[in-house]
Each structure stands twice: as C-alpha cells, then as structure tokens.
Amino acid sequence: MSKSTKIALIGAGNMGGALVAGWLRTKRSGVTPQDLIIIDPAPSDVVQALIEQYQLRHVATATAKLLAEIDLAVLAVKPQALEKTAAELAPQLPAQCAILSLMAGITMTRLTTLFGDRPVVRAMSNTAAALGAGISVCVANDAGSAIETLATRLLKVAGPVEWVNDERLIGAATAVSGSGPAYVFLLAEALAGAGFAEGLPRELADKLARQTIIGAGALLAGSDKTPQELRRSVTSPGGTTQAAIDVLMGGGGGLPELVRQAVSAAERRSRQMGAEPPGR
Ligand SMILES: NC(=O)C1=CN([C@@H]2O[C@H](COP(=O)(O)OP(=O)(O)OC[C@H]3O[C@@H](n4cnc5c(N)ncnc54)[C@H](O)[C@@H]3O)[C@@H](O)[C@H]2O)C=CC1
Numbered sequence: 001m002s003k004s005t006k007i008a009l010i011g012a013g014n015m016g017g018a019l020v021a022g023w024l025r026t027k028r029s030g031v032t033p034q035d036l037i038i039i040d041p042a043p044s045d046v047v048q049a050l051i052e053q054y055q056l057r058h059v060a061t062a063t064a065k066l067l068a069e070i071d072l073a074v075l076a077v078k079p080q081a082l083e084k085t086a087a088e089l090a091p092q093l094p095a096q097c098a099i100l101s102l103m104a105g106i107t108m109t110r111l112t113t114l115f116g117d118r119p120v121v122r123a124m125s126n127t128a129a130a131l132g133a134g135i136s137v138c139v140a141n142d143a144g145s146a147i148e149t150l151a152t153r154l155l156k157v158a159g160p161v162e163w164v165n166d167e168r169l170i171g172a173a174t175a176v177s178g179s180g181p182a183y184v185f186l187l188a189e190a191l192a193g194a195g196f197a198e199g200l201p202r203e204l205a206d207k208l209a210r211q212t213i214i215g216a217g218a219l220l221a222g223s224d225k226t227p228q229e230l231r232r233s234v235t236s237p238g239g240t241t242q243a244a245i246d247v248l249m250g251g252g253g254g255l256p257e258l259v260r261q262a263v264s265a266a267e268r269r270s271r272q273m274g275a276e277p278p279g280r
C-alpha cells in the first residue's frame with residue numbers, strides 16, 4: 001500500500017488517541033490529516049483537540065459513502081463494544097479494507113467472523129504509546145502478511161514493534177506489556193503508601209515513589225545491564241536494600257511468584273474474553 005493509505009480509526013479513546021497523536025506528530029508514520037477519519041460518538045479530549053487542530057474528519061457513526069476509499073480500519077473500542085461496533089461497521093466496510101485490531105482478547109477468527117474474510121493484524125500495545133514509549137506485539141492472519149509493513153510503520157510511532165507467528169502469544173504479551181504499566185503504577189502507589197506509613201509527609205512520599213520509578217526506568221533504558229544486575233548494584237550485602245529484598249523474595253516465592261500468578265491470571269482472562277459471548 002502506498003503512503004496515502006486511507007485509515008478509519010474506530011474508537012478514539014486512550015489507545016486509539018495515542019496512535020493518532022503519534023501518527024500526526026511523526027512524519028515517518030506516513031499518515032497525513034487528510035488520510036484519516038475518526039469514528040467515535042464520544043472521542044477523548046485528546047482526540048477532540050487533534051480533530052480541531054488538524055481539521056480531521058470525524059463522525060459518530062460511519063456510512064458506506066464515507067468509508068468507500070478506506071484501506072485500513074483500526075479497531076480500538078472496548079471488547080464489550082465490539083458486537084455493536086461490528087453491526088454498525090461491517091456492512092459499510094469496502095471489500096479491500098484490512099483490519100488492524102488493538103483490542104485485548106479478540107481473536108482474528110472472531111474478527112473475520114464479524115467483519116468478513118479480509119487481511120487482519122492483531123496488535124497489543126500499551127498506554128505508554130502516547131509518549132512513543134510503548135511496545136507492540138503483532139500477529140497477522142494468512143491474508144494479513146500483505147499489511148505487515150504498513151502495520152509496523154503505523155505502530156512504530158508508539159514504540160518498538162515485535163511480530164509473533166502464534167496468536168496465542170498475544171495473550172501472554174497482553175498480560176506482560178499490555179497490562180504491565182498498571183502493575184508498575186501499583187508499585188508506585190504501594191511504595192508511596194509505605195513511605196507515608198514510615199512517617200514521610202504524603203506529598204513527599206508520593207514524589208519519592210514517582211521519581212524512584214522514573215529513575216529506575218531511565219536506568220533500564222540507558223544501561224546494557226540486566227534488571228538483575230541493576231538490582232544487585234543497589235543491594236549492598238547486609239545493607240538496607242538486602243533487608244527489603246529478603247522480604248520481597250521471601251515466604252511462598254514472594255513478589256516473583258505473585259507477579260507470575262498475576263500475569264497468568266491476565267493471560268487466562270485474555271483467553272476468556274476471546275471466548276465470551278457478546279455483551280459481557
Ligand atoms: N487502555 C489500555 O491500557 C490498553 C487498551 N487496549 C485495548 O484498546 C481498546 C480500547 O481501550 P481504551 O482506549 O483504553 O478504551 P477507551 O474507553 O479509552 O476508548 C474506547 C473508545 O471507543 C468509543 N466507542 C464505543 N463504542 C463505539 C462505537 N460503536 N463506534 C466507535 N467508537 C466507539 C468510545 O467512545 C471510546 O472513546 C480495548 O479493546 C483494549 O482492550 C490494549 C492495550 C492497552
């Protein structure tokens with residue numbers, strides 16, 4: 001497909017908005033404002049601002065006429081809204097239009113059942129995409145290999161793009177990197193709460209926890225060392241960190257075992273969502 005690929009974004013909330021912002025901010029996405037149609041009855045404030053700034057075409061519900069020239073439909077509605085969205089959209093989508101789905105849990109088979117046989121790429125990104133600091137893991141159906149280059153170009157604005165051949169791995173990627181930012185935010189909450197419990201003023205505890213996670217992320221980003229090596233460089237034998245790590249690694253497998261169970265629960269939920277009847 002050429003650089004003037006026409007794209008309809010269906011669902012312009014957190015994830016859809018992150019991608020659109022990236023496409024318009026980054027020339028190498030190849031997406032111009034004229035290439036885009038936003039379809040969403042209630043786009044996020046971020047997208048509403050982009051619609052106004054770039055004079056993007058925006059409608060609440062698509063019509064066949066509007067979609068006639070569309071090459072790619074990017075699906076970014078909540079899985080619970082999929083059936084309704086498909087009922088509105090599928091009859092209007094031109095035969096040549098491919099699908100790039102950002103939705104958790106929704107399999108490529110389900111998408112072709114709802115939207116008809118067409119090239120499909122399923123991608124799992126995360127909300128750090130908004131800063132270009134996300135990561136996407138993708139899989140394509142047989143017909144979808146034709147749009148792999150396009151999908152990679154579009155998703156690269158959100159961060160690195162990885163491809164897998166086995167669709168089942170998208171559930172595991174969802175559990176690690178799709179949901180992962182929430183685990184880190186929970187750690188920030190817990191660390192701030194613990195600091196407060198130790199007597200720090202609330203605001204200072206919040207600031208220390210936030211900046212510590214930002215700093216640790218920057219060390220991960222800027223160093224060739226593994227997370228384990230970085231952890232060891234903080235941990236003096238018999239020191240304060242060691243005392244804390246002994247607790248975190250202790251009883252019943254500690255934090256690593258808890259994270260393993262959490263990731264396993266998210267992966268399981270991803271598979272359930274794929275199998276769920278409409279509307280749940
Ligand atoms: N938020 C996250 O961290 C991540 C979300 N995802 C996936 O991205 C998808 C979207 O999630 P969010 O952006 O967080 O949700 P969101 O709620 O922020 O955005 C969804 C948007 O869809 C719109 N919408 C609802 N029904 C529609 C319809 N019939 N036609 C057009 N637009 C419609 C809503 O108005 C809303 O703006 C989900 O499927 C989720 O699994 C994937 C990775 C990470």
Ligand SMILES: O=C(O)[C@@H]1CCC=N1
Nearest residue numbers: 104126174178179180
């Ligand atoms: O919680 C969810 O289902 C979505 C998918 C990954 C992050 N948020």
